[in-house]
Amino acid sequence: EIVLTQSPGTLSLSPGQRATLSCRASQSVSSSHLAWLQQKPGQSPRLLIYAASSRPTGIPDRFSGSGSGRDFTLTISRLEPEDFAVYYCQHYGTSSWTFGQGAKVEIK
């Protein structure tokens, strides 16, 4: 089973700053099957990035994803007040899915 480890666990930043979140897989995974999700308190998760670097319609371009193999990154270029939330990376494999433990971006 693939394990996804996110770092850091918590990121304390101010609006306007850049956020960089990492996701490391226990073994190499296909970029096509790596996604990033955002979850705000009391809400269902929302897809931000799929296939490691693609943005669904409606997701602002300040969100970007990159990476391959075992290491993937979600970057928020300039934090807006609504971006303070928990972020999960996710791998959708052939017969199982796994999530990272989550990373919280909080207001400094």
Added chain:
Amino acid sequence: QVQLVESGGGLVKPGRSLRLSCAASGFTFSDYDMTWIRQAPGKGLEWVSYISSSGDTIYYADSVKGRFTISRDNAKNSLYLQMNSLRAEDTGLYYCTRRVAYWGQGTLVIVSS
């Protein structure tokens, strides 16, 4: 637009059963794989089960294998999760999802005596 509406959650004693439902609308349900994902209170996301568009292929997380059964009725645009032998650690919000792109609002399952 795509809508997924879960129902069937509630308070249940350990060892008992519960059946969750997910009503889908706004897309051709029979064209899409579906999954159940859960979230324990204050915790992260955990994949529970997957079913292919036709229902021919099914997978489960090890934590629920042998106790939970996923199914679908494409004629009724509905997804189900039959949960047997429930444990305290099954407590959480259960989401029906179309891949990871669309999520319902979740239905809360509490397993407690």
